[in-house]
Amino acid sequence: MGAAEDCGVKWGLAVLAFTAYAAWQLGLPLRGLGPGVVKLFGIAGQMLPPESGGQLGVFVYSLVETVAMALAATVMAGIAAFPLGLLGAGRVVPSLFARWPLRRGMDVARSIDSLLWALLFVNAVGLGPFAGVMALTMIDLGTLAKLLSETVDHASIGPVEGLEAAGANRWESVRFGILPQVLPAYTSQVLYYFESNIRHATILGIVGAGGIGTYLSDRLRVNDWREVATLVLLILLTVTVVDRCSRWARLRLERGV
Numbered sequence: 001m002g003a004a005e006d007c008g009v010k011w012g013l014a015v016l017a018f019t020a021y022a023a024w025q026l027g028l029p030l031r032g033l034g035p036g037v038v039k040l041f042g043i044a045g046q047m048l049p050p051e052s053g054g055q056l057g058v059f060v061y062s063l064v065e066t067v068a069m070a071l072a073a074t075v076m077a078g079i080a081a082f083p084l085g086l087l088g089a090g091r092v093v094p095s096l097f098a099r100w101p102l103r104r105g106m107d108v109a110r111s112i113d114s115l116l117w118a119l120l121f122v123n124a125v126g127l128g129p130f131a132g133v134m135a136l137t138m139i140d141l142g143t144l145a146k147l148l149s150e151t152v153d154h155a156s157i158g159p160v161e162g163l164e165a166a167g168a169n170r171w172e173s174v175r176f177g178i179l180p181q182v183l184p185a186y187t188s189q190v191l192y193y194f195e196s197n198i199r200h201a202t203i204l205g206i207v208g209a210g211g212i213g214t215y216l217s218d219r220l221r222v223n224d225w226r227e228v229a230t231l232v233l234l235i236l237l238t239v240t241v242v243d244r245c246s247r248w249a250r251l252r253l254e255r256g257v
Contacts, residue, residue, distance in 0.1 A: 047229035048250060056230070063234050066211035067202075067242070069129050073136030078190040081141050085148025085186075091160070092152060092174055109142025114200050118209045132209030136197050144193065149187050155218035157180045158192070191246045198239055 035135060052059060086092050088102045117135035125131050159177035168176070205213020219227045 008034055018096075043225060049226065050229035050233060051226040052230050053224075055227075059212065059231060059234060062205075062212040062215055063238055065129055065177035066201045066205070066213070067198060067238060069132045069201045069209075069211055070136065073133045073140060073201075074190060074194040074197050075139035076133070077137045077144055077193070080137075081148060082186070084141070084145040086152060086174070087150035088145060088149035090120065091155070091178060092170075103146075104144040106146045106149075109138050110146065111142075112139065114139045114204060115207060118204045118207050121169060122208050127208040127210070129210030132201055132204040132211060134205055135209060140193050144186075144189060147189055148182065151182045151185055152178055188250045191250055191254040195239065195243050195246050199235075199244055202235055204233050 084106070088099055088106060090096075090099065093099050104216060114135050117138045118131060121131035121134045125134070155178050157179070160173045163173045163177045201209075201211050201217065202213045205211040205215075206217040207215070212235065216228065216235075217230045219225075219231065
């Protein structure tokens, strides 16, 4: 066994030992894991067959509302994050003092969980989809802006140097030397966040931010497992369809078609 492999084994054993110690200190009920799994299978059995309780139309409408929330939040965050990401990049704004407040603002926006944002907006604007849209927008804004700024900073410098040698100013160099490199990757990231936002929007409904999560929370509260199964299947079907469409769009972008 080489030195690198021996070091890897030692680190692995250290991580396992620390995990076991942490579980012991936290008092995790490992003895209850077996009965918990049995109970989980029992709940799964109660979900069959799925039923809608005559409210399939209401469920589908709420699912469309969830997708609309995710789409609105993704578009708003994608548009707003674009200039912020450029201004947060060192290639565009060399001054560290000018970039620092913007970069820290991105960190704050993405560090607060979407559920916390949802609770804040529910208290600010009331229950409903608008609070969910704003919560998703805030967390996506910080993340997309940071991803774009880092992508710009890691873009190839060759085209920029060529343009500057030809007499282009800084903004012309960014427009024609950097943006063509980063736009396909940025668009792909925005599409991925649209998929992710559908799942997040479902969770936000549990705290009153609209969408299908509201109905899912109600059914879970009263243990109506067959309707829960219907809602879960609708969510899975929607996420699968959006994932396929988004993957197709990303492949087209990567191929330049």
